[in-house]
Amino acid sequence: VLSSGINAEYGNIKRWVFKIDGEFDGRGTAYCDVTQFLSCHKWALKQAERYGSKWGKRWAQEPTIIKIYSELPEIIYNNLKVVNRTLFPSIDKFLVAFTKSGGVIEACPPSDDVTCITVDMFVDPTGNVEIRNTGDQIRATEFQTWAISSPRTLR
Secondary structure (H helix, E strand, O other): OHHHHHHHHOOOOOEEEEEEOOOOOOOOEEEEEOHHHOOOHHHHHHHHHHHHHHHHOHHHHHHHHHHHHHHHHHHHHHHOEEOOOOOOOOHHHHHHHHHHHOEEEEEOOOOOOOOOEEEEEEEOOOOOEEEEEEEEEEEEEOOEEEEEEOOOOOO
């Protein structure tokens, strides 16, 4: 029900990322491009436009949530892309781990070129903050890091 509500409220988000709690480096990650398979997507966007500023109210979204909820399980099951197929060889295994361990569903930025800037900081007990390093992740796959490029300076 939660993901159908998310889709109702944020109908402009194309890709949703599923992350299993306790995993790292894309191991427990899958994604699904929901809107292209959602037959009621255009209708849902019109509903949001129709209600305008009232769209944030649960009563305005209710019919849309019900329609999305009826389509979502099949869309996710048929179109979820698991990043690490060695750890989760099937969608079933991923979904079992997701429901058992818990996780988050996040909106993926609407871009074909997503960067992941990294900043290493030191915060001392008095609250002073010092940036120690910055860099950009070099990707092995869309959701897995291979290395971090980091400029070097001498002090």
